[in-house]
Amino acid sequence: MSAYRPPPLLTLVHACAALFATGSLAVTFHHGLDEPRVALAFGVLVTVGELTRRNGARVREPAPLGAAAALSYALLGEAGGRATHHGPAQVVAVVLAASLLGSVPHVARGQGPTLDHLARRVLTVGFVAVCFQPPYNRGMFDDWGGPAYALLLLALLSLTALCDAVFAAALAHTRTGWPFGPVLRDELRAVYGIGSAVIATGAVMALAVAVVGLWALPVFSVPLLLAQMAFRRYAAVRATYRQTIASLARATEVAGYTPAGHARRVAVVSKAVGRDLGLTEPELAVLEYAALMHDIGQLSLVDPVPSGATAALPAAEQRRIALLGGAVVRQTGVDEAVAVVVERQADPYAEQPLAARIVRAVNAYEEKSREGGPGGPLTALEELRLATAGTYAPEVVESLARVLARSSLTLPVAG
Secondary structure, X not given: OOOOXXXXXXXXXXXXXXXXXXXXXXXXXXXXXXXXXXXXXXXHHHHHHHHOOOOOOOOOOOOHHHHHHHHHHHOOOEEOOEEOOOXXXXXXXXXXXXXXXXXXHHHHOOOOOXXXXXXXXXXXXXXXXXXXXXXXXXXXXXXXXXXXXXXXXXXXXXXXXXXXXXXXXXXXXXHHOOOXXXXXXXXXXXXXXXXXXXXHHHHHHHHHXXXXXXXXXXXXXXXXXXXXXXXXXXXXXXXXXXXXHHHXXXXXXXXXXXXXXXXXXXXXXXXXXXXXXXXXXXXXXXXXXXXXXXXXHHHHOOOOOHHHOOOOOOHHHHHHHHHHHHHHHHXXXXXXXXXXXXXXXXXOHHHOOHHHHHHHHHHHHHHHHHHOHHHHHHHHHHHHHHOOOOOOOHHHHHHHHHXXXXXXXXXXXXX
16 A cells, blocks of 8 residues: 655645745844844744634634734734844744744644645745834845835735635645645635634734834734634634534434435535535535425425435426425524425526536435445446436536545444
8 A cells, every 4th residue: 555645736735834934934033033022022922823713624814813923924024113233033933832832732633734824824924024124124124114114014914814725725625635726716705704803813913012112013903803703703603503414414314315425525525515616605605504404395295205215206306305395494593595405406407506407416326326235336336427427416416426536425324
């Protein structure tokens, strides 16, 4: 069995970040710290930001306070009216050391930052520091005052955020095989959320410390901490919402209408196919919820469908069950878009929204592969391809084949 070899892009990014970090640490150790008090203050703030990080697969900026403090230090030219003289190497060294220190408790719990996150932090902070510190120390920005100087900082931070979004999308594309365009679009959309708060806070901190000194750091950290708490509450509400939908979806399993785990398996693969076809994050959420609840219409049946396999039923019966499911979903108060996908999953694919096409094809694949024994997955996929003339959307079936080949999502038979 051959050893795992990371994709070349991952190796390149990690190697560049490692070389940059190593060189910065070596230069800083050799020359010592300029303005140690300032470096310590920003290092403490980055550490606190990492200590308050929120881990999770869907979190795009897990430590916004740490990111804002790091960017602010990279753009710092004065502290309390006195010029600072630290360069890009010291910025990267302080930020890296503080980030690692703040990550120790998370690493102990097995939830530490990934190499991708650390590499992006080093490269983005290094980028903005290289763009700002050498020109500033040479006096190139001496004539930039007032609004012009503030706009300069915002422009540099905005450019840095765009570069970070490209880095994040490229790394996600390399690791998962998801299309680069939709991933980049989602990353850029995140810039308008917590990313804009990080940019604004980083610029304000740098400007405030230049005028009033280090006391500005705790003062201007409070708004971002409050925003982070608000995002956490929103994420908790979303998680509770999803758990409620998953519980509703399990009603068909508890009642014996569908096999255990069927809805979850369909949801996992449907979401993967949706990513492959370029759906946005909001569209993926609707798709996931609809896939979880796609069989809920069977609760209205007097006689259960054997094994819950609706793909083999006549088209009229499939549509009737789908309409019943849409009516049930509407009564639960779930998003109207989810109900539309559920009730249209049995329509001719030319008339279906993309999410309904995906749910129908993945549901049929799961049912056919479950019934086909060891060779069921390949046989099921071949049957779906033969039925693309009128039953299943060809682009969805081909996407499903790509997802299965890439991710080994073979939907094991529930035992």
